[in-house]
Amino acid sequence: MFPRTEALSSARTWHDWASLAGRLILGGVLLVAGALKLPNLESSVIAVRAYQLLPFDLTRPLGYALPIIEVALGLLLITGTFTRIVAISGGLIMVGFVIAIASVWARGISIDCGCFGGGGEVEDGIAAYPWEIARDVGLIACAAAAAWWPPRLLAVDTWLFAEPAPLDDLSETPQPQTNRSQA
Amino acid sequence: MxxxxxxxxxxxxxxxxxxxxxxxxxxxxxxxxxxxxxxxxxxxxxxxxxRPTTASVPVNATSAKDGIIVNPGKPVAGAPVVQLFVDYQCPVCKSFEGIFGPTLKDMASKGEIQLEYHTMTFLDTNLRNDSSIRAGIAAACSDNVGKYSDYHDTVFSNQPATEGTGYTTDQLRREFAATAGITGADLTTFQQCYDSKAMAGFVNGTNDLASKSGVNSTPTLKVNGKVLENKTLPTSNPAQLRDLILAS
Structure with a gap:
C-alpha cells in the first residue's frame, strides 16, 4: 500500500508526526462533530435542509447518515485504521462542506452551518462563513497529511498492513531483526 | 535438508x-x-x-393537506391566498399575531383573502420537547369542532414567557379548549381527537411540506405563493398590510 522505501527506514521523521497530527486533528473533529449530532438526528435533518441544496427527499437520509459517518471516520482515523482511504474520504467530506458553505454564502442565505449540531436559519450567519471555510480548509490539509504519509505511529495499520517477516532465517544462524517488525 | x-x-x-x-x-x-x-x-x-403517518385530516384542510383554511366558504372569487407559517412555540410568531393578526382576520372574515395557517414543528427539535407538535395536533382537532381560529389565537396568547417551557397536556386539552369556546359534546370530540394523536401525521405533513416549499423559519407570510419578507412589513402601521396584500 505504501512506498517500500518508507517501510524500510526506521527513524521517526517529521513525516510520521505530520501524518499522526493530521489524523488526530481531523479524526478528533469528525468524532466530536458526529457525536454531538447523534442524539438529535432530526436536528441534523433540519441543518441539511437549511442549505437548500439537495432535493427534499434526500435531506432526511443524509441528515441521519452524516453524523454516523462522521463518528465512524473519526474513530478509524484516531485508531489509524485504513488510514489512507479514510483520510481521503474525510477530506472529500470537508470539500463537500466547503462547497455547501460557499454556496449558501453566494446565495446570501444566512444559516448556522450545523457543523457541531444546531443548524437552520439564523440572523447573522454570514459573518461566520469565512472562518468556517478556513477551518474546513485546514482540516482538508490534515486529511492530505494523513493520506500522503503512511501512518507509522500508534496506528492499527502498522499491524494490519505489516508485511510478513522475511523467512530466510531457516538456517541455524540468527539473522539481524529488521526494523519493520518494530513499527 | x-x-x-x-x-x-x-x-x-x-x-x-x-x-x-x-x-x-x-x-x-x-x-x-x-x-x-x-x-x-x-x-x-x-x-x-x-414517524407517524396516520391519516386523519382536519375538515378545513387545504386540498394539498399542507395547512388549514381559517375562513372556509368566505373568500370571494379571485381573492388572494394568504399563507401564514407558524410554530406554536415561536415567540416572534406570537408578536406577529399580536401586530398583524387583527388585520388578517378582518380581511379573512370579509372574504378579501383566503387565509391559511401552516403549522410547523421544527422548534420541537431545537428546543428538545414536543410542544409544537402537540399544540399543532390540538389546533387541527379544534378545526373539526369549528373553533380553529379561536383555538389558534388562544395558544399564542398563552405562549409561555420563556421559549422552551412548552405547553402542558392539561392546557392544550382543557384550558385552551375552554377559552376557545369548545364545550359539551364538542369538547368530548375534541379531546378524543387530541388523545388519539390521529392528527400527528397531518401535522408532520404540514411541517414537511412547508420545508419542502422553502420555508425554513417562522413566521413566514406568503401571498399567492410569494414570500412577503418580514422586514418589509408595515410593523408600525399594521393596517397597511391590507394594501400590501391586495397590491401583490
Missing amino acids: TSSRREALRRQQAAQAKQKRLTRIVIAGAAIAALVLVAVFGTILVQGMN
Missing part, C-alpha cells in the same frame, strides 16, 4: 504469510464497511418507521 527443499519450504511459507496478511486486511475492511452500512441504513429505516 537440501537447499532446494529448503527453498521450496521457504517459498511456501512466504506465500502462506502473504495470504494470511491479505485475509486479515480483507476481513477487517469488510467488517468495518458492514458495520458502518448497517448503522447508517438501520438508523434511516428505524427513524423513518417512527
Whole structure:
C-alpha cells in the first residue's frame, strides 16, 4: 500500500508526526462533530435542509447518515485504521462542506452551518462563513497529511498492513531483526 | 535438508504469510464497511418507521393537506391566498399575531383573502420537547369542532414567557379548549381527537411540506405563493398590510 522505501527506514521523521497530527486533528473533529449530532438526528435533518441544496427527499437520509459517518471516520482515523482511504474520504467530506458553505454564502442565505449540531436559519450567519471555510480548509490539509504519509505511529495499520517477516532465517544462524517488525 | 527443499519450504511459507496478511486486511475492511452500512441504513429505516403517518385530516384542510383554511366558504372569487407559517412555540410568531393578526382576520372574515395557517414543528427539535407538535395536533382537532381560529389565537396568547417551557397536556386539552369556546359534546370530540394523536401525521405533513416549499423559519407570510419578507412589513402601521396584500 505504501512506498517500500518508507517501510524500510526506521527513524521517526517529521513525516510520521505530520501524518499522526493530521489524523488526530481531523479524526478528533469528525468524532466530536458526529457525536454531538447523534442524539438529535432530526436536528441534523433540519441543518441539511437549511442549505437548500439537495432535493427534499434526500435531506432526511443524509441528515441521519452524516453524523454516523462522521463518528465512524473519526474513530478509524484516531485508531489509524485504513488510514489512507479514510483520510481521503474525510477530506472529500470537508470539500463537500466547503462547497455547501460557499454556496449558501453566494446565495446570501444566512444559516448556522450545523457543523457541531444546531443548524437552520439564523440572523447573522454570514459573518461566520469565512472562518468556517478556513477551518474546513485546514482540516482538508490534515486529511492530505494523513493520506500522503503512511501512518507509522500508534496506528492499527502498522499491524494490519505489516508485511510478513522475511523467512530466510531457516538456517541455524540468527539473522539481524529488521526494523519493520518494530513499527 | 537440501537447499532446494529448503527453498521450496521457504517459498511456501512466504506465500502462506502473504495470504494470511491479505485475509486479515480483507476481513477487517469488510467488517468495518458492514458495520458502518448497517448503522447508517438501520438508523434511516428505524427513524423513518417512527414517524407517524396516520391519516386523519382536519375538515378545513387545504386540498394539498399542507395547512388549514381559517375562513372556509368566505373568500370571494379571485381573492388572494394568504399563507401564514407558524410554530406554536415561536415567540416572534406570537408578536406577529399580536401586530398583524387583527388585520388578517378582518380581511379573512370579509372574504378579501383566503387565509391559511401552516403549522410547523421544527422548534420541537431545537428546543428538545414536543410542544409544537402537540399544540399543532390540538389546533387541527379544534378545526373539526369549528373553533380553529379561536383555538389558534388562544395558544399564542398563552405562549409561555420563556421559549422552551412548552405547553402542558392539561392546557392544550382543557384550558385552551375552554377559552376557545369548545364545550359539551364538542369538547368530548375534541379531546378524543387530541388523545388519539390521529392528527400527528397531518401535522408532520404540514411541517414537511412547508420545508419542502422553502420555508425554513417562522413566521413566514406568503401571498399567492410569494414570500412577503418580514422586514418589509408595515410593523408600525399594521393596517397597511391590507394594501400590501391586495397590491401583490
